[in-house]
Amino acid sequence: AAVENVFAEASKGPLSGRHVLITAGPTHEPIDPVRYIANRSSGKQGYALARAAAALGARVTLVSGPTALDAPDGVTLIQVERAAEMLEAVQASLPTDIAIMAAAVADWRCAGEADQKMKKQEGQETHSVALSRNADILAAVAKAGPNRPSLVIGFAAETENVIENAVAKRQKKNADWIVANDVSPATGIMGGDDTRIHLVTEAGVEDWQPMAKDEMAHALLRRAAGALSGLRSAAE
Amino acid sequence: AAVENVFAEASKGPLSGRHVLITAGPTHEPIDPVRYIANRSSGKQGYALARAAAALGARVTLVSGPTALDAPDGVTLIQVERAAEMLEAVQASLPTDIAIMAAAVADWRCAGEADQKMKKQEGQETHSVALSRNADILAAVAKAGPNRPSLVIGFAAETENVIENAVAKRQKKNADWIVANDVSPATGIMGGDDTRIHLVTEAGVEDWQPMAKDEMAHALLRRAAGALSGLRSAAE
Numbered sequence: 001a002a003v004e005n006v007f008a009e010a011s012k013g014p015l016s017g018r019h020v021l022i023t024a025g026p027t028h029e030p031i032d033p034v035r036y037i038a039n040r041s042s043g044k045q046g047y048a049l050a051r052a053a054a055a056l057g058a059r060v061t062l063v064s065g066p067t068a069l070d071a072p073d074g075v076t077l078i079q080v081e082r083a084a085e086m087l088e089a090v091q092a093s094l095p096t097d098i099a100i101m102a103a104a105v106a107d108w109r110c111a112g113e114a115d116q117k118m119k120k121q122e123g124q125e126t127h128s129v130a131l132s133r134n135a136d137i138l139a140a141v142a143k144a145g146p147n148r149p150s151l152v153i154g155f156a157a158e159t160e161n162v163i164e165n166a167v168a169k170r171q172k173k174n175a176d177w178i179v180a181n182d183v184s185p186a187t188g189i190m191g192g193d194d195t196r197i198h199l200v201t202e203a204g205v206e207d208w209q210p211m212a213k214d215e216m217a218h219a220l221l222r223r224a225a226g227a228l229s230g231l232r233s234a235a236e
Numbered sequence: 237a238a239v240e241n242v243f244a245e246a247s248k249g250p251l252s253g254r255h256v257l258i259t260a261g262p263t264h265e266p267i268d269p270v271r272y273i274a275n276r277s278s279g280k281q282g283y284a285l286a287r288a289a290a291a292l293g294a295r296v297t298l299v300s301g302p303t304a305l306d307a308p309d310g311v312t313l314i315q316v317e318r319a320a321e322m323l324e325a326v327q328a329s330l331p332t333d334i335a336i337m338a339a340a341v342a343d344w345r346c347a348g349e350a351d352q353k354m355k356k357q358e359g360q361e362t363h364s365v366a367l368s369r370n371a372d373i374l375a376a377v378a379k380a381g382p383n384r385p386s387l388v389i390g391f392a393a394e395t396e397n398v399i400e401n402a403v404a405k406r407q408k409k410n411a412d413w414i415v416a417n418d419v420s421p422a423t424g425i426m427g428g429d430d431t432r433i434h435l436v437t438e439a440g441v442e443d444w445q446p447m448a449k450d451e452m453a454h455a456l457l458r459r460a461a462g463a464l465s466g467l468r469s470a471a472e
Contacts, residue, residue: 031273033395033421034340037365038264038274068304104270107354108363117395117419118343124369127344129273131363159269159353183353185269 013057014225020053021096021149022046023103023137025065027083031129032114040183041104042191043067045155045213049100050075052217056225061096063089065103083109083134090137091147098224099149101138102179104157109134142174150231151224152176156200157183157190166200176227177201179220199223249293250461256289257332257385258282259339259373261301263319267365268350276419277340278427279303281391281449285336286311288453292461297332299325301339319345319370326373327383334460335385337374338415340393345370378410386467387460392416392436393426402436412463413437415456435459 024046028036043064050062051072060075063086071077078089083105090099108131118127142152154175156166159182166180178200183190196210199220208216260282264272279300286298287308296311299322307313314325319341326335344367354363378388390411392402395418402416414436419426432446435456444452 028274034277034393034419034426035273035275035342037267037271039271041270106271111362117393119401126347126369127367129365129367131365133361133363157270157353165355183270190270 013055014222014229015053015098016057018058018098018225018228019061019096020050020058020221021061021063021090021093021099021141022050022053023063023086023090023101023105024050025067025069026104027065027086027106028081029083029106029109029134030081030113031110032116032118034117037106037108037110037129039104039106040190041065041157043069043103044191044193045195045217046100046102047072048213048217049102049221052214052221053098055218056221058098058221061093063093063103082106083137087135087137087140090141094141094147094149096149097228098151098153099141100153100155100220100224101141102155103137104155105137106134108132136173138175139173142176144174151227153220153224154178156180159184163198163200163205166198167205170200249291250458250465251289251334252293254294254334254461254464255297255332256294256334256336256457257297257299257326257329257377258286258289258336259299259322259326259341260286261303261305262340263301263322263342264317265319265342265345265370266317266349267346268352268354270353273342273344273346273365275340275342276426277301277303277393279305279339280427280429281431281453282336282338283308284449284453285338285457288450288457289334291454292457294334294457297329299329299339301341318342319373323371323373323376326377330377330383330385332385333464334387334389335377336389336391336456336460337377338391339373340391341373342370344368372409374411375409378412380410387412387463389413389415389456389460393419395420399434399436399441402434403441406436 025043026039026041030036053060054074063078080086111130111132138154152175158165162182166178170178180198197208199206261279262275262277266272289296290310299314316322347366347368374390388411394401398418402414406414416434433444435442
């Protein structure tokens with residue numbers, strides 16, 4: 001019977017029976033009815049992770065900011081615009097077995113969003129947009145508690161000191177793993193189809209080879225499935 | 237011979253021999269390598285105008301900010317990101333017979349664009365983005381001078397006092413016509429396929445019926461072709 005169970009599990013995929021929560025894309029923070037602050041995240045990495053998790057047998061909830069991408073098959077897609085909406089959708093989706101926070105969430109929202117379009121004043125040459133800090137979605141998900149997923153994976157998109165920042169982020173946010181990459185425009189990673197990551201775990205830093213975002217997604221999810229099996233074994 | 241010429245002209249379209257410059261889409265103003273200020277313009281109206289002008293026989297230069305739209309056939313497309321780049325591309329395209337400034341150009345750019353991604357500082361709860369006024373592309377094109385197109389058409393996207401603002405804009409910018417519309421989110425015009433415009437000319441304000449952006453584009457370009465013929469007749 002044990003052999004049959006193993007076979008059935010494998011045919012359904014290594015994430016069969018698991019619920020995976022993934023965030024993807026940018027968030028848009030409105031300034032007024034027509035203007036907003038955005039970032040260059042295309043959502044490609046997060047959508048690739050959602051497809052890979054579904055292909056490996058998981059039940060997948062994808063919380064996505066505005067992107068030009070098609071909804072992946074077999075995935076529950078929740079579309080949001082602002083970071084505050086993303087946090088709300090994420091919290092409503094917990095608990096899950098795995099959470100992968102791949103969205104490029106705005107650190108700041110506009111402190112005083114205007115109801116009407118800001119008009120230029122005659123002769124006014126400078127202006128400023130006041131910002132308030134957004135909630136930290138990764139930290140909220142990774143915080144110890146009954147709803148904490150068994151495996152919380154954050155992303156660190158940096159343009160300098162990539163690995164130091166990622167190592168610090170893992171500790172500070174209480175994440176299990178951080179996927180770090182260099183999003184300087186010259187790398188072509190932001191918006192592109194390929195990526196080159198450093199995987200930061202409790203054990204150290206692994207420098208992965210450059211590969212397609214789809215390929216990275218499959219490798220990361222297989223690794224996550226293995227880690228979950230290990231946790232289950234350890235608990236037994 | 238006169239009859240033959242008229243027939244040949246008509247078969248080539250009422251804008252045959254004319255050069256039409258059109259701007260479309262939003263502009264993106266970078267804050268740092270990953271963040272930028274954007275607006276909700278989809279570019280659909282400007283691209284519809286470019287297709288209509290080409291269909292009516294014009295040579296068309298389309299200067300476009302970032303959009304998800306395909307390049308129209310038979311149109312010279314110049315892609316830009318910031319308002320300053322759009323101004324440069326527009327000035328390099330002059331003189332033309334007609335200029336239609338349909339882009340939603342950012343009024344403001346970031347005063348101090350950062351070379352590296354802005355990091356959150358521990359405990360920092362507020363922040364601000366300092367802005368400088370961008371050049372006014374419509375006013376630059378419509379200013380009297382040897383490069384001024386015979387017909388300069390501006391757009392006014394407003395969320396309140398739509399017609400008053402458009403009438404004032406026509407005079408202040410030295411534009412010939414202003415196409416005004418209400419882009420309040422409830423109207424669905426920004427990003428949608430339909431529009432409802434008010435055409436502000438020297439003669440007054442016309443309230444057009446709601447129609448598809450494509451249909452509005454054809455009607456506006458036919459009207460522009462007629463106005464140019466009138467100008468030619470008056471000069472003869």
